[in-house]
Amino acid sequence: MSDDQALFDKGMPIRRAVLGAEYVDGSMAKADEFMMSFQRATTAWAWGWAWGDPTLDRKTRSLLNLAMLTALGRTPEIKLHVKGALNNGLTVEEIKATLLHATAYCGIPAGLDAFKAAHEVLIAEGAIPKV
Structure with a gap:
């Protein structure tokens, strides 16, 4: 598994918990191939890497x-x-x-x-x- 995939997998439940599953799932469902690149990046980097760091609550x-x-x-x-x-x-x-x-x-x-x-x-x- 790539590091980006691991961060994506770590970030998705955090993103859904904070922003709401309905919003996140809707964003993912609406994403075409072009926008899915952004969805994957933001989920991995912002939610998996940044929000997934346990240092801050x-x-x-x-x-x-x-x-x-x-x-x-x-x-x-x-x-x-x-x-x-x-x-x-x-x-x-x-x-x-x-x-x-x-x-x-x-x-x-x-x-x-x-x-x-x-x-x-x-x-x-x-x-x-x-x-």
Whole structure:
């Protein structure tokens, strides 16, 4: 078995646990030959290698992802990882504190986008009430 296959096999259950089996399985099912290269790479590298390293727990990794994605302005990924953060046991207060911390370092526009994205997901997931 190649190293990439071993990392893929290690990463898939982690990816499914964090992002949700429905989302991951849907992404895999929709991938044609071209996109499957990306699916395999992200599952092996991000999920098998990075998330599969036992040094940091999943809650910490979720906090890091939210901060980094805020810095990068990756709103769709912020939405995905807010849901993942909830799956990993983060509270609304921990998500909010992470986004506020990222706002202090990344700026108000980046923070606003992150807060809007997180707010949408938190309402959809029933973590906060709709106003």
